[in-house]
Amino acid sequence: MxxxxxxxxxxxxxxxxxxxxxxxxxxxxxxxxxxxxxxxxxxxxxxxxxxxxxxxxxxxxxxxxxxxxxxxxxxxxxxxxxxxxxxxxxxxxxxxxxxxxxxxxxxxxxxxxxxxxxxxxxxxxxxxxxxxxxxxxxxxxxxxxxxxxxxxxxxxxxxxxxxxxxxxxxxxxxxxxxxxxxPDESVEDYSVAYELDGEDAIVRYNVMTNGIHDVSVALYDEDGAKVAGATGRAGGLRVKKAHLWNVLDAYLYQLRIEIVDNDKLLDAYHEEIGIRVVEIKGTEILINQKPVYLKGFGRHEDSDFAGRGFNLNAEKRDFELMKWIGANSFRTSHYPYDEAVYRMADREGFLIIDEVPAVGFKMAAASFLGGLNQSFFDGEWINDLQVNHLAQIKELIRRDKNHASVIAWSLMNEPDTVTDSSVPYFKAVFDATVGLDPQNRPRTFALSEDDTITTSKVLEFPDLYLLNRYPGWYHTWGYEISDGEQNLRDEMDQWKEEGINKPIVFSEFGADTEPGLHKLPSIMWSEEYQVECVQMFNRVFDSYEFIKGEQIWNFADFQTVEGNMRVNGNKKGVFTRQRQPKALAFYLKKRWSDLPLDY
Ligand code: GCB
Incomplete structure (x- = not known):
């Protein structure tokens, strides 16, 4: 059980x-x-x-x-x-x-x-x-x-x-x-959702216990003063002149849930929560009704010796580096991270796109390592996969639903979206996950380069578009990068002409870079080329108002399977695996520190 x-x-x-x-x-x-x-x-x-x-x-x-x-x-x-x-x-x-x-x-x-x-x-x-x-x-x-x-x-x-x-x-x-x-009778779970009402906020809560006794709920501010209270398993707490949780400016109230039997306390559970609302309106991402531009990374839980073993020390260093460089967000590519990460993000005011481990839903992903070319969603494995996929989306939302830092759910990374058989799969997944999140956060997934406004058959489903794009690296590379830029502009022009009405966040772009390799003029794999490649993307991002974020691939170098595309892992890190900066880090620090929040 x-x-x-x-x-x-x-x-x-x-x-x-x-x-x-x-x-x-x-x-x-x-x-x-x-x-x-x-x-x-x-x-x-x-x-x-x-x-x-x-x-x-x-x-x-x-x-x-x-x-x-x-x-x-x-x-x-x-x-x-x-x-x-x-x-x-x-x-x-x-x-x-x-x-x-x-x-x-x-x-x-x-x-x-x-x-x-x-x-x-x-x-x-x-x-x-x-x-x-x-x-x-x-x-x-x-x-x-x-x-x-x-x-x-x-x-x-x-x-x-x-x-x-x-x-x-x-x-x-x-x-x-x-x-x-x-305790024998205890709090099993709870959820919170928020509404803003002028200067006030209403915290809608729901508490699940395994017993029959009354539940009382109270909210305390950061000075320890009680600001609201209620009894009952579900209800609303009005917080007068609420102090909102904002991007890189976190404010956390303490929610205290108690089970009471007359005067006797049976259980108490306290957790920090941040009051904030997330919305997508047209091409804007709004936090507390204010537009935000995402600056940050796709990341991995990956470090020396312990691999993906959770490493609080590496995590601490990562947060210090993300603050130093002026980032405000990251995607938990390509799986849910340790819960300590979300708690740190809650405290620091970072925004998280929270991803399920639904990666590799595409036969071309297999071809990366040796080649298969068929439609993924036609496979006889699809029903079993869908059961696992839905179970993990439910488990993820159940685990992370109360984190202020989580602003969106990413339900897949780079699935096949161009074949007809992808449509029923996406419909089933999006239908089955409506209303699972009490805060009704946006749901999305990352689109690979195969998936464009003309080829993808599932663009109706996500609330915002995450694009993974690699001109300058996997094609139109090196001296051809100017063609890469032009092609990317052509693609963005198409979105614009079609009257795009949802935000685009670039959730991956970048270039593998061997730290310490310098060359003037640049050559692929050199630190100079990584900077030029990202500058190219930035010129494009700055030209389209519907692009609402840039999350570069990757925060740090990370280990992969060995192969002829990888030299001891993926080297697209802005930082090395030991969390030291490549030249790109200093360029990004300047750019991101200068960009306004609502860019
Ligand atoms: C992608 C994948 C990511 C890879 C990256 C790359 O599109 O989503 O997992 O690491 O490309 O560097 O090839």
Whole structure:
């Protein structure tokens, strides 16, 4: 059974004990673990840090590239005084699918490597004793998984993934694991939505609990003063002269939710929320009714040693660099990030386009790594894929719906949109996700270069257009870049002539660049060429008023599968993988610091 997915906290009613540290680890290449009762305990193990991806620790290629089942184990103590509590284990992310055993009993399975799940432990644990958790994880890819790919078996019997995407298939317990204790009757979930009324704001709230007792809700300002309160599971809080959450100027109220039995408190959950409204009107993106121009990045969770293992230190550095360079936004390309990232963005006033791991929905994405040419949405895998896709959109919105920083949902990256069979798929996904978000944020997806105003069949669906474009790099490159600029202008002219009435944000553009490579005049891969390429895009952006944002690809260099298109990963970073600036960073800092918010 899935328990509450509220972000874990410690307070007078709730306990959150992180089980991070060294766990036991073992590969299971023959998938024989269950048969030999590995769920009861692992033998002949290695040590593995949690959270981390296992891949880059190893010195043997068979281990780094390992594809298949692998297992983790650790012990945890459950205090005796928790006997009447709701005890659960929360995995912030297990990439890509996991089955969890506690004291030998299977307690939960979960599909999807970037979203949390929480297993109720009540029946499975011994109180006042040590307990054992064993987790079987699998990192294979298929055409029904998010992200998509193939898993092949080499002639030597080893399995290998062929991702239909351009980031390394880092695997493992990539985020923290929590042992949680909640009161018997507790808050399960809540949502907030906002309306502005002159100088006031109304916070519409909804609280879900697992019991019958009354709920009370109150809002406190940053000085700790109570500004509004109400009782009942649903209602509205009027905040007089509301202090709004604004771009790079965050203001957070504290929402305090309590369950009360007459005078007795049964549970309390406090979280910071930012009051702001997001709208798309014509070609404008409005935050609190004011236009905003997005400046920022597509990013990855990717760093040395731990791969996609959440790294708070790298994240801190990334936020400092994003502030330094004058960015105000990013897309969580190409999967939901650790929840700590959204909390940091909430506090800093960054805007997030929140993406599900729906990447690789296109056979041409496979051709990037070796070539297939057919329509993706005709495949016999489509029904199963859609079930997984919708489940993950729901899980994402459930997890991130209350973050002020999240301003839009990206439901896919570069899917096939030019074939007739894409239309029913898009319709089904957009229909099934209407109203899931209490704040009704815009829904969108990133369009590849194949998808233009003349070729794409699904342009009615997104509320704003995200365009990924690579003139200057994947075509019309080098000395031909002037043709690239002209072609991009021709494309934008077409949108204009068709009377575009939604904003366009460039969600990807850029050039691979080897840090330290200089050449005058420029040559591709040099730091000079990266600057010239981005300057070319900027000239185009500055010529069309319906372009409402630029999120360059990528914030930092990142690891990909090896191949003849990549030199130790994707080098389109404005910063190196070690988060040091390339020449482009100084150019962008100047441009972005000079651009007004409502550019
Ligand atoms: C894209 C993809 C992104 C790649 C990028 C590139 O269109 O969305 O995942 O990394 O191009 O650099 O090729």
């Amino acid at each position: 899935t328990a509450s997915l509220l972000y874990p906290v410690n307070n007078g009613f709730r306990r959150d004990i992180k089980l991070d540290g060294l766990w036991k680890f073992k590969f299971d290449p023959k998938s024989e673990g269950e048969e030999f009762n590995w769920q009861d305990g692992l033998k002949d193990t290695l040590d593995m840090p949690v959270p981390s991806s296992f891949n880059d620790f190893f010195t043997k290629k068979d281990e780094r590239e390992y594809t298949g089942d692998f297992w983790y184990e650790t012990d945890f103590f459950v205090p005796e005084e928790w006997e009447n509590r709701r005890v659960s284990l929360r995995f912030d992310a297990a990439t890509h699918r996991a089955t969890v055993y506690v004291n030998g009993n299977k307690i939960i399975s979960h599909e999807g490597g970037f979203l949390p799940f929480n297993a109720d432990l009540k029946q499975a644990v011994s109180f006042g004793k040590n307990n054992k958790v064993v987790v079987k994880i699998n990192n294979e890819l298929s055409r029904t998984t998010l992200p998509c790919g193939d898993t092949v078996t080499l002639k030597n019997g080893k399995k290998m993934v062929r991702p239909f995407f351009d980031f390394y298939n880092y695997s493992g317990l990539n985020r923290s694991v929590h042992l949680i204790a909640l």
